[in-house]
Amino acid sequence: MFAMKRKLKLMSHLINSEDFALEFKEDNFVDVIENDVFDMAVLLYREYFLEITHQQDKIATLLVNSFSKANG
16 A cells, blocks of 8 residues: 555656656547556546546546456
């Protein structure tokens, strides 16, 4: 649990850093969700939620379908 929280803090710091030049696109966000990297998706959503406007139906479908996947 401690390692997971530290990883999230590090990713959050990297995304918010001025040295980190990320050109955010909705396709990147969809790709993150399709690859089941939900911790990174949460951080990206927190930072760029206003830019997610065109693929909302696809994103919602991917998230709902992820609930039915087996864990492990």
